[in-house]
Amino acid sequence: MCGIAGRILNSPGKVGADLVELMDAQEHRGADSTGFAIYGPPRDSGYVLRCTGFDKQRLSRDLEEFHAVLREHGADYLEDPKILTDDSAHYCVRMVISDPRDLGRWIADADLISDHFEVQSCGRSLEIIKDIGGSSAVADKHGVRDMIGTHGLGHARLATESSVLPNASHPFWARPFPDVAIVHNGQITDYYTWRAKLERRGYRFLTQNDSELIAVWVSDQIKNGLTMDQALKKSITSIDGVFTYMIARENVIGFAKDRFAMKPLVVVERDGELAAATEEQAVRRVVPDESDVINYDGPGQTRIWQTTNRRMVA
Amino acid sequence: MNAVVIDVGKRHIREINDDIQAACKTGQEIVVRNTLSRHNLGIGLPPGARISFEGSVGYYCAGLNDGATVTVERDAGWGLAEGMASGHVTVGGYAGMSVGAAMMGGTIHVKGDAGPRCGVTMKGGNIIVEGKIGYQSGFMAHAGKIIALGGAGAACADALWQGEVWIAGEVESLGVDVVVVEPTAEEVAEVDAILDPLGLVDSSRNWRKMISGQRLWYFESRDANAWLMI
Numbered sequence: 001m002c003g004i005a006g007r008i009l010n011s012p013g014k015v016g017a018d019l020v021e022l023m024d025a026q027e028h029r030g031a032d033s034t035g036f037a038i039y040g041p042p043r044d045s046g047y048v049l050r051c052t053g054f055d056k057q058r059l060s061r062d063l064e065e066f067h068a069v070l071r072e073h074g075a076d077y078l079e080d081p082k083i084l085t086d087d088s089a090h091y092c093v094r095m096v097i098s099d100p101r102d103l104g105r106w107i108a109d110a111d112l113i114s115d116h117f118e119v120q121s122c123g124r125s126l127e128i129i130k131d132i133g134g135s136s137a138v139a140d141k142h143g144v145r146d147m148i149g150t151h152g153l154g155h156a157r158l159a160t161e162s163s164v165l166p167n168a169s170h171p172f173w174a175r176p177f178p179d180v181a182i183v184h185n186g187q188i189t190d191y192y193t194w195r196a197k198l199e200r201r202g203y204r205f206l207t208q209n210d211s212e213l214i215a216v217w218v219s220d221q222i223k224n225g226l227t228m229d230q231a232l233k234k235s236i237t238s239i240d241g242v243f244t245y246m247i248a249r250e251n252v253i254g255f256a257k258d259r260f261a262m263k264p265l266v267v268v269e270r271d272g273e274l275a276a277a278t279e280e281q282a283v284r285r286v287v288p289d290e291s292d293v294i295n296y297d298g299p300g301q302t303r304i305w306q307t308t309n310r311r312m313v314a
Numbered sequence: 315m316n317a318v319v320i321d322v323g324k325r326h327i328r329e330i331n332d333d334i335q336a337a338c339k340t341g342q343e344i345v346v347r348n349t350l351s352r353h354n355l356g357i358g359l360p361p362g363a364r365i366s367f368e369g370s371v372g373y374y375c376a377g378l379n380d381g382a383t384v385t386v387e388r389d390a391g392w393g394l395a396e397g398m399a400s401g402h403v404t405v406g407g408y409a410g411m412s413v414g415a416a417m418m419g420g421t422i423h424v425k426g427d428a429g430p431r432c433g434v435t436m437k438g439g440n441i442i443v444e445g446k447i448g449y450q451s452g453f454m455a456h457a458g459k460i461i462a463l464g465g466a467g468a469a470c471a472d473a474l475w476q477g478e479v480w481i482a483g484e485v486e487s488l489g490v491d492v493v494v495v496e497p498t499a500e501e502v503a504e505v506d507a508i509l510d511p512l513g514l515v516d517s518s519r520n521w522r523k524m525i526s527g528q529r530l531w532y533f534e535s536r537d538a539n540a541w542l543m544i
Contacts, residue, residue, distance in 0.1 A: 261411070261431075261449050264392065279351075279391070280370065281350055281352050290369045290370070295389070298429075298448055
């Protein structure tokens with residue numbers, strides 16, 4: 001049992017604050033860790049990275065290693081990395097980098113140090129913030145409430161299939177596809193079969209978490225020519241298990257739900273804006289008055305919501 | 315007549331339910347406001363209580379009801395009136411997944427549609443849905459009746475035990491081990507007697523009565539195919 005949420009605003013606004021509320025209301029669904037995927041105003045070039053180092057004693061060595069790999073691929077920092085440390089062993093870094101010559105090759109090399117330093121998101125606009133603890137704690141630590149953007153996802157995790165670690169929590173970035181993130185409530189039962197197939201196609205997984213797989217699976221289908229809608233529909237019959245997942249890209253959020261209708265999703269759409277969550281009482285935190293909710297309770301459903309006005313000034 | 319008004323808001327759910335139980339003892343009608351679709355509202359309500367919820371409620375509202383008359387103005391979340399022993403629960407709009415799960419008795423009346431697995435493992439009582447019931451409704455219902463006036467979703471009455479599912483309208487597909495039988499005039503009269511107090515009798519309905527094919531009641535190796543269908 002996990003809790004998920006999605007939010008789309010009509011123009012760049014406090015999407016971080018809304019997602020924190022949506023997840024705070026669902027903390028009882030899983031307080032192991034909480035995460036947010038926030039799509040800020042998109043850059044024309046360069047990528048925003050969110051990274052985690054597992055041992056803060058190694059911080060400067062990690063960054064040196066990482067920087068060396070970055071330069072080998074013809075890229076560099078556009079801003080000084082912002083480092084966040086606290087009592088925990090791990091630390092977090094936000095970076096803005098120029099475009100590597102080949103994103104896929106660079107991330108493959110950068111992942112060679114992923115046993116101690118991991119890139120957890122990469123995009124023109126996407127930033128994934130995830131950490132141990134409940135919604136408020138993670139939001140306070142990382143300043144999520146002040147993050148401005150057009151859309152995003154949230155997740156409260158109750159770990160059932162893999163370890164409680166900051167990097168094993170949601171949302172997951174669909175490595176190596178920039179700006180693709182996923183949150184998932186459920187379990188994938190043919191995880192190892194699919195993981196082996198995708199690894200043979202060259203994809204790399206950094207955790208044992210089944211949700212990381214779905215993001216890559218859907219992105220791979222899109223890369224091979226399916227539309228997002230087709231890929232979501234195909235996932236229902238191709239991936240075995242119980243799931244309701246939401247996947248976000250540069251200008252869209254979509255969801256798919258398994259054939260057995262096991263995991264809920266409640267949605268309010270109003271004036272082109274979207275508030276979606278596992279539970280209605282969470283949606284009501286950001287859409288306070290009585291409004292019409294759509295319950296996606298039935299089996300095998302998908303839906304896609306487009307974002308608009310991404311570059312308008314808030 | 316004066317009603318006791320209880321405000322939900324962000325208070326702890328135990329405090330709210332304590333207030334509701336205390337109000338039930340006064341014998342007055344109860345109105346619950348500002349529900350914010352919170353979960354577990356009005357659990358274990360006593361016989362004779364009359365309570366209405368303004369707006370929508372979250373999961374498990376009126377669970378373990380012991381004889382109260384409950385009204386939800388709009389929608390109800392998952393597991394409405396789960397494990398109810400007796401009483402009458404009315405929902406103005408949509409009732410989510412597993413309405414009346416494992417209920418033992420009493421009546422649930424949903425004016426809109428109901429979600430998947432309506433009446434799952436129910437052991438008595440009646441569920442009347444004016445709209446359509448969702449996927450796999452009546453799943454493993456042991457006893458009691460589910461009556462839907464607006465059709466049913468896929469896998470209707472899946473793995474039914476001794477409960478009955480009555481459908482007027484389209485059925486997307488039948489579940490495993492379901493038999494559709496022609497109801498007798500006496501049986502239709504029985505169902506009409508349930509619908510009559512709700513003002514829902516209509517003699518022109520073309521009923522489909524679903525009961526168990528009983529192939530799943532005992533395991534027979536010769537009939538293993540039935541089990542593989544599950």
